[in-house]
Amino acid sequence: MTKLIFEKSNGVDGINITDGDVELNCIDKKFQRNKSLNLPQMSELEVLRHYKELSDKNFCIEKGFYPLGSCTMKYNPKVNEMLASLDGFTELHPLNEDSDCQGSIELMYKLQEALKVITGMDAISLQPAAGAHGELSGMMVIKKYFEVNGELTRKKVIIPDSAHGTNPASASMCGFEIVEVKSNEKGLVDVESLKSVLDKDVAAIMMTNPNTLGLFEENILEISKLMHDNGSLLYYDGANFNAIMGYTNPKLMGFDVVHLNLHKTFSTPHGGGGPGAGPIGVVEKLKDYLPVPIADFDGEKYFMSYDFKHSIGKVRNFYGNFGVLVRAYAYILMLGKNLKHVSEDAVLNANYLKEKLKGRYDLPYDYPCMHEFVLSGERQKEQGVSTLWIAKRLMDENTHPPTVYFPLIVHEALMIEPTESENKERLDEYVSAMIKIADEIECDSSIALNSPMNAPVKKIDETLAARKIDLRYKNEE
Numbered sequence: 001m002t003k004l005i006f007e008k009s010n011g012v013d014g015i016n017i018t019d020g021d022v023e024l025n026c027i028d029k030k031f032q033r034n035k036s037l038n039l040p041q042m043s044e045l046e047v048l049r050h051y052k053e054l055s056d057k058n059f060c061i062e063k064g065f066y067p068l069g070s071c072t073m074k075y076n077p078k079v080n081e082m083l084a085s086l087d088g089f090t091e092l093h094p095l096n097e098d099s100d101c102q103g104s105i106e107l108m109y110k111l112q113e114a115l116k117v118i119t120g121m122d123a124i125s126l127q128p129a130a131g132a133h134g135e136l137s138g139m140m141v142i143k144k145y146f147e148v149n150g151e152l153t154r155k156k157v158i159i160p161d162s163a164h165g166t167n168p169a170s171a172s173m174c175g176f177e178i179v180e181v182k183s184n185e186k187g188l189v190d191v192e193s194l195k196s197v198l199d200k201d202v203a204a205i206m207m208t209n210p211n212t213l214g215l216f217e218e219n220i221l222e223i224s225k226l227m228h229d230n231g232s233l234l235y236y237d238g239a240n241f242n243a244i245m246g247y248t249n250p251k252l253m254g255f256d257v258v259h260l261n262l263h264k265t266f267s268t269p270h271g272g273g274g275p276g277a278g279p280i281g282v283v284e285k286l287k288d289y290l291p292v293p294i295a296d297f298d299g300e301k302y303f304m305s306y307d308f309k310h311s312i313g314k315v316r317n318f319y320g321n322f323g324v325l326v327r328a329y330a331y332i333l334m335l336g337k338n339l340k341h342v343s344e345d346a347v348l349n350a351n352y353l354k355e356k357l358k359g360r361y362d363l364p365y366d367y368p369c370m371h372e373f374v375l376s377g378e379r380q381k382e383q384g385v386s387t388l389w390i391a392k393r394l395m396d397e398n399t400h401p402p403t404v405y406f407p408l409i410v411h412e413a414l415m416i417e418p419t420e421s422e423n424k425e426r427l428d429e430y431v432s433a434m435i436k437i438a439d440e441i442e443c444d445s446s447i448a449l450n451s452p453m454n455a456p457v458k459k460i461d462e463t464l465a466a467r468k469i470d471l472r473y474k475n476e477e
């Protein structure tokens, strides 16, 4: 195997530590290492240069526009970081007695209260560590609810064909059978199709509203009535809550269980597999089923409560991802009632871009959108350039590509979510870049097909990277 390009070790001793005071012969011979560990070695300065170089190759919101649809790559305020790094938070041990960490429990309690107001739900658990983890926990709540109520035949979960892939995955990990329901010509759940699959074996429907096309499901009240009349529950995928804050909430729409992605709407950093938080909220009758512990207050002191009769148990150790909770709480406190303006600006920005771009790219669902919209690269594909290469070409324009090929119901999809963070100048720059690329493709498809020009790698072999991933150091040995 050839030497890997990121292998930099040059054998130079990078540390300067004097011999320790541990007597080697106090370790039993059979446990002693008999050959060198063969770790990579470089000088301290070269190590720093290595990491700086890697971070320069990385793209982040501080570097440029990041309209990765459905991911809500908004600005992560630096004040969140300052607050999360206060000693009182970072030096707390999760096994401390409640009496020794009153401030942290109070913060969690108040975050739960704020999320209750924002979602309209009656109780919140902050335990799940990601959106998909929230979905799984929420579906476990639904499953247990029907078990406790003796409705054991409710084994089906209805999911629209526009749903995020995690929805069917979570429901099926819970043992549910997935029933797909089609979208209509307006990109919304088709109510007649829904009626045709609704029977007494249906436990729930999982919906995203606004859906992944960025469209508001305007029949939601009719749908929730249909479901409830059938004795079924409604699950709300609130990963993308950025469009509705302060205007409506899942409770008003008739939902029973909700998850939120604090690492999207509530401005905590994400990407690269870092920590997230996917709290779930439920209506009163499902309160006893939530994962524990939940922060509570008895009028005098704060405590972590485990006292829930039908709890699905623990889904995460200790308090969940506490540092993420601190950042999200800081964001909510900073904005207060102005969270409403976040949604206004996010929706305005998305509609502005949509209107500016729809003449040059196909827009399969031409309606006012919410926080995002989905174009199709069909026209450009006919000119020899598929959506993948439009995305690659955008990387030369100092922007992150949009989400591509999702949702599945749009061919050659380009899913664009500007968020509220961007000003008009940035949006206009993006419009110019998108139009320039459309112009280029009309004249000469080879430019896009040879992009990106400035990135370190043109196109990785995604199949190989996913199937044969090998992260071991020095794999040739």
Ligand SMILES: *Cc1c(COP(=O)(O)O)cnc(C)c1O
Pocket (backbone or CB within 6 Å): 070, 071, 130, 131, 132, 133, 164, 166, 208, 212, 237, 239, 240, 261, 276, 278
């Ligand atoms: C991001 C997202 C999820 C999953 O969230 P993770 O934190 O990545 O697990 C689920 N549904 C929708 C609509 C999303 O956009």
